Amino acid sequence: xxxILQRIAFSLLSLFVLVLISFLLSHIVPGDPAYVAAGPxxxxxxxxxxxxxxxxxxxxxxxxxxxxxxxxRGDFGTSWFTHQPILQDIAQELPPSLELVxxxxxxxxxxxLPVGLLTARFNGSRFDDLVRLVSIAxxxxxxxxxxxxxQQKVAADWKLFPVAGRLSFEHRRFxxxxxxxxxxxxxxxxLDVFFDALAHLMLPAFALALLFTAVGVRITRTSMISEFxxxxxxxxxxxxxxxxxxxxxxxxxxxxxxxxTVFGMQFGWMLGTTVLVEEIFGRPGIGxxxxxxxxxSDIHGVVAVVxxxxxxxxxxxxxxxxxxxxxxPRKHLEG
Amino acid sequence: xKSTLDLLTGTAIGAIALAGLTALPAMAEPQxxxxxxxxxxxxxxxxxxxxxxxxxxxLLGVYDTLVQFTAGDVEVTPRIADSWEISDDGQTYTxxxxxxxxxxxxxxxxxxxxxxxxxxxxxANAGVMNNMGTYSGAEAVDDYTxxxxxxxxxxxxxxxxxxxxIVSKDAVEPHMGDDNARQWLAVNEAGSGxxxxxxxxxxxxxxLEAFPDYWGGWDGNHVAEVIFRYxxxxxxxxxxxxxxxxxIAPDITVEDKLALQGRDGYIVDIxxxxxxxxxxxxxxxxxxxxxxxxxxxxxxxxxxxxxLDQVLMGFGTLPDGPLPVGWMGHAAGTELPFDLDAARxxxxxxxxxxxxxxxxxxxxxxxxxxxxxxxQSNLGQIGITLTAEGMTWPAQAATTGSVETTAxxxxxxxxxxxxxxxxxxNGNFNGALTGAKGGLNWAQYENPEVDALLxxxxxxxxxxxxxxxxxxxxxxxxxxxxxxxxxxxxxxVALSDSVEGYVYNVAHHQTFNYMDxxxx
Numbered sequence: 001x002x003x004i005l006q007r008i009a010f011s012l013l014s015l016f017v018l019v020l021i022s023f024l025l026s027h028i029v030p031g032d033p034a035y036v037a038a039g040p041x042x043x044x045x046x047x048x049x050x051x052x053x054x055x056x057x058x059x060x061x062x063x064x065x066x067x068x069x070x071x072x073r074g075d076f077g078t079s080w081f082t083h084q085p086i087l088q089d090i091a092q093e094l095p096p097s098l099e100l101v102x103x104x105x106x107x108x109x110x111x112x113l114p115v116g117l118l119t120a121r122f123n124g125s126r127f128d129d130l131v132r133l134v135s136i137a138x139x140x141x142x143x144x145x146x147x148x149x150x151q152q153k154v155a156a157d158w159k160l161f162p163v164a165g166r167l168s169f170e171h172r173r174f175x176x177x178x179x180x181x182x183x184x185x186x187x188x189x190x191l192d193v194f195f196d197a198l199a200h201l202m203l204p205a206f207a208l209a210l211l212f213t214a215v216g217v218r219i220t221r222t223s224m225i226s227e228f229x230x231x232x233x234x235x236x237x238x239x240x241x242x243x244x245x246x247x248x249x250x251x252x253x254x255x256x257x258x259x260x261t262v263f264g265m266q267f268g269w270m271l272g273t274t275v276l277v278e279e280i281f282g283r284p285g286i287g288x289x290x291x292x293x294x295x296x297s298d299i300h301g302v303v304a305v306v307x308x309x310x311x312x313x314x315x316x317x318x319x320x321x322x323x324x325x326x327x328x329p330r331k332h333l334e335g
Numbered sequence: 336x337k338s339t340l341d342l343l344t345g346t347a348i349g350a351i352a353l354a355g356l357t358a359l360p361a362m363a364e365p366q367x368x369x370x371x372x373x374x375x376x377x378x379x380x381x382x383x384x385x386x387x388x389x390x391x392x393x394l395l396g397v398y399d400t401l402v403q404f405t406a407g408d409v410e411v412t413p414r415i416a417d418s419w420e421i422s423d424d425g426q427t428y429t430x431x432x433x434x435x436x437x438x439x440x441x442x443x444x445x446x447x448x449x450x451x452x453x454x455x456x457x458x459a460n461a462g463v464m465n466n467m468g469t470y471s472g473a474e475a476v477d478d479y480t481x482x483x484x485x486x487x488x489x490x491x492x493x494x495x496x497x498x499x500x501i502v503s504k505d506a507v508e509p510h511m512g513d514d515n516a517r518q519w520l521a522v523n524e525a526g527s528g529x530x531x532x533x534x535x536x537x538x539x540x541x542x543l544e545a546f547p548d549y550w551g552g553w554d555g556n557h558v559a560e561v562i563f564r565y566x567x568x569x570x571x572x573x574x575x576x577x578x579x580x581x582x583i584a585p586d587i588t589v590e591d592k593l594a595l596q597g598r599d600g601y602i603v604d605i606x607x608x609x610x611x612x613x614x615x616x617x618x619x620x621x622x623x624x625x626x627x628x629x630x631x632x633x634x635x636x637x638x639x640x641x642x643l644d645q646v647l648m649g650f651g652t653l654p655d656g657p658l659p660v661g662w663m664g665h666a667a668g669t670e671l672p673f674d675l676d677a678a679r680x681x682x683x684x685x686x687x688x689x690x691x692x693x694x695x696x697x698x699x700x701x702x703x704x705x706x707x708x709x710x711q712s713n714l715g716q717i718g719i720t721l722t723a724e725g726m727t728w729p730a731q732a733a734t735t736g737s738v739e740t741t742a743x744x745x746x747x748x749x750x751x752x753x754x755x756x757x758x759x760x761n762g763n764f765n766g767a768l769t770g771a772k773g774g775l776n777w778a779q780y781e782n783p784e785v786d787a788l789l790x791x792x793x794x795x796x797x798x799x800x801x802x803x804x805x806x807x808x809x810x811x812x813x814x815x816x817x818x819x820x821x822x823x824x825x826x827x828v829a830l831s832d833s834v835e836g837y838v839y840n841v842a843h844h845q846t847f848n849y850m851d852x853x854x855x
Contacts, residue, residue, distance in 0.1 A: 029730065030726070030729075030730040030733050030734060031727065031729035031730040031732075031733050032729060032732065032733040032736065033729065035729065035732050035733060035736070035773070036728070036729045036732065037462075038460070038462060038465075038773070039384075039386045039387075039461070039462015039463065039465050040386055040462065040465060040750070040752075040762065040775055041465045041466075041761075041762045041768050041773075041774045041775050042462065042465050042773055042774075043465070043767075043768065043772060043773045043774060044771075044772045044773035045773075046460060046465075046773070047773045049460060050460055053460070078514075078518065081378045081379065082378060082379050082521060082537070083379055083381065083514070083517045083518045083521035084379075084518060084521060084522065092536075093538060148568070148570055151570070151571065151574060152570065152574065155574065156574040156577065156578065163571065163574045163575055163578050163580065164566060164571050164574070164575055164580075165539075165564070165580075166539065169368075169370075169580065172540075172542075172562070279567045279568055280568045280570075280571060281571070282539075282564065282565065282566040282567070282568070282571055282575075283539070284536060284538040284539035285538065288376065288538045288565075288567075289538055292376055292378075292538075294727070295727050295728065295729070296378070296728075296729060297727075297729040297730075
C-alpha cells in the first residue's frame, strides 16, 4: 500500500515539475503572443493594452502562480486564439489522438510480443537475423517518411486504404457521443461506420507503430533470452514439458514483465508523436492542436497539451507499475 | 476517371433535384457538395480576426459587408449598402442600406446591426480595426441609414470596410459577456451571407450550407454545401485531388502544379500577384546596414528573375519596386536591378569583405527558404557571410520589437487587406509603424519626408493626387535602399475541371469566392 501511495505522490510531483518547466520554457522562447493577437500594424499602444488584458505585463513568477492556482482549480484558462476554454478544446481533440494511439499500441503488442518470443527461442537463427535487420531498419525510419510512403503507395496508388481523413465522405454527418469514432459507431450499431473508421486508422496507426514496434521486438527478445537461460526452463524441459508449454506458460509471462515497463512508456511517447501522422493523414487531434498553439505562442494551450500528454504518460506508467506489483509484490519490497 | 466524389455529388444532385420538384420548381437551386483543401487550420470564426486569410476565407460567404470587392476586381462595389454619400470634408460616410436582408437567425439587418458590429470590434480591440485609419464612430440615422464618422479624411476608408463583417445584434448581444462575445463568435456565426456554418471542427473540417433565404437569391450555378478540409501536407492534398475527394487544392507543390497543367481533368488557375515578398534591411542598425552605401550594395545582390524562373517556376510577376505591378501609383524601376559585379566592386572599394550579416525568415515557407539560399550564395561570392536563422512567425515578429534585436535582414510577405497602395506602403515604410513601434515596418525605416507623403496620400480622396504621392514614396524608399522586393508570386491553385466559376479574389489576399462557384 505504501508503495502505491509513493508511486502516486511521485507522479503528482512529476506533473508539477512538468507544468513548471513547460510554463517557463514557453515564456523564455522568443515570441510575443500579444503582438500576434493584436493583428498586423496594431501599434505599440494597442499591443500594450492587449498584453495587459492577457496578463502578460506581470512578472513571470506572478504569472506562474496565478496560472498554477487556476490549474489547481481545474481551470486551464481560455486560449488566446481559439477563444475557447482550453480544457474544452483538448477534450475535443484528445479522443481522435487516443484512438490512433490505442490502435497503434495494439499493432505494436500483437507484433512485438510473439515475434520477440520467437526470436528469443530461435536466437541466432536466420529468422532471428532477418527480424533484427528489419527492426533496426524500422527503428531508423522517420515516422513522417513512412507515413508519406504508405499514403502514396498503399492508399493513392494501390487504393487499399483511404488517403486521408477520419471518415469517408458519405459518413461525414456521423456524430458520436464520446469522440472515439470506433466506440461511437459500435454503440450506435453502425458497423459500416466502424469499418470505415478502422480503414482510415490502419495506415496512420501502422506508420506510428512501426518505430515503436521495432523497439518493442528488440526489448521483448532481450528479456525473453535471459528467461530461456534460467534454471526453471532447464528443469521444465528436463521434466519433459513440451516446447510450446515452456514458451507460453513459463518463459512468456516472466519475460514479458520487463517489456511491459517499456510498453507503458511507449504509450505516452506515442501520444506525443501523433502530430507527425496527423498532419500527413489530415486527421484531427491533439498533435495538430499543439502545433497550432506553438506557432501562435498560445502559451496556455501549449502548457495544457504538455500537461495532458504528461498525465497520460504518468498514468500509463503508474498502471504498469501497479500491474507489475500485483503480479509480483515481492520484487518491489526488496527494492 | 470517374471518381467517388463525382458519383456522390451525382446522387446528391439527384436527391436535391427530386426535392426541388416538390418545392419550388421555378427557382434555381444550389446543388452538389464542393470540397476545398486548405493547409492552415482556422483560429476561430470571429469577424474580429478577418485580417487572417484563413479566417477571412471562411467568413467571405457567411457574412455580409457594407461594400465589397467582387472576385478579381479592385474597385469597391455595393453589397448591403445600396449607395453612400461622402461629406465635403471627407469625414462622414452615410450609407443607405438594402431592405429585406435577413440574418441566419431570422432577424432583419438594419442600421442598428451595423453600429453594433463596429462598436463590438472597437471594444474587442479587433485586429481588423487596425485597417480603419481615422475611424471614430457609427450612428444609426434611421432603420436603413447609417453614418460613419472619421477624425480626419482617410482615402482608403471604403476599401477597409470590405472586411468589416456585419453581425446580427439580436444573435450576438446575449453572448457579449465580459469578452465582447469573442468566445461565442469564435465557434458560432451570426451573419446574413449566402452560406451558414453548420459544423465547425477547426482541426478537421468546416461545413457550410446554402442559406435558403439569402437576400441575393440563388440564380446561376451554386453549391448546396461547401466543406473546407484542413490538410497541411502538400502531397496529401494532391492525393486527395487525384482521388476525387477534394475539388480545389491550393497548396500542392509548384512542381505538381506544373505537372497537372497538362493533364486531363484538372485546371491550374493563376491568380494575379498582389502579395509581395521582401528582404527588409535594418536601416536603423548601428552596424553596416545603417550605412545607405552598404545597403545600395546589398540591394544589387538578389536575382529576382532567377527566383521567378527557378523557384516560382514562372508563376508570378517580376517586381521592380515594393508595390505590385499594375496597382494605382506603381512607380517603375525604383529598386536597383541585380548586378553582382557592381556589388563586388563596391565591396572591394570599401573593404567590406569579411562582413557578417544575419537574416531571419520562416523556414516552413518554401519560397523564403529558397530566397535566403540564393542571397547566401550570392553574398558568399563577394566575400560576405550571411547567417540564416529560421523562426516561427511570433518569434520573428518579437525580434523586430526593438532596433537592437532586429536582424540585418528580415523576410516578410505583405498581405494587403485591400488593393490600395496604402495597404502595402503605409505599413511597410511609415515611421509611425516601425517594428519597434508595433508595426510591420521591419526595416525600422524613419524618413519624415516619406511619412508626410504617406499621410497626405491617406487623407486625400483624389485618386490622381494619391497616385502621384505614392509614386514619390516609392522613389524615396528606393533611393534609401530599404528593401529588396523578392517576388510577386501569383496565387496558383489546382482545381478539378468539374469546378465552374473559380476566380482568385485579389482584394482579399489568398482567398476566392466559394459562393460564386458551381459544379458541372
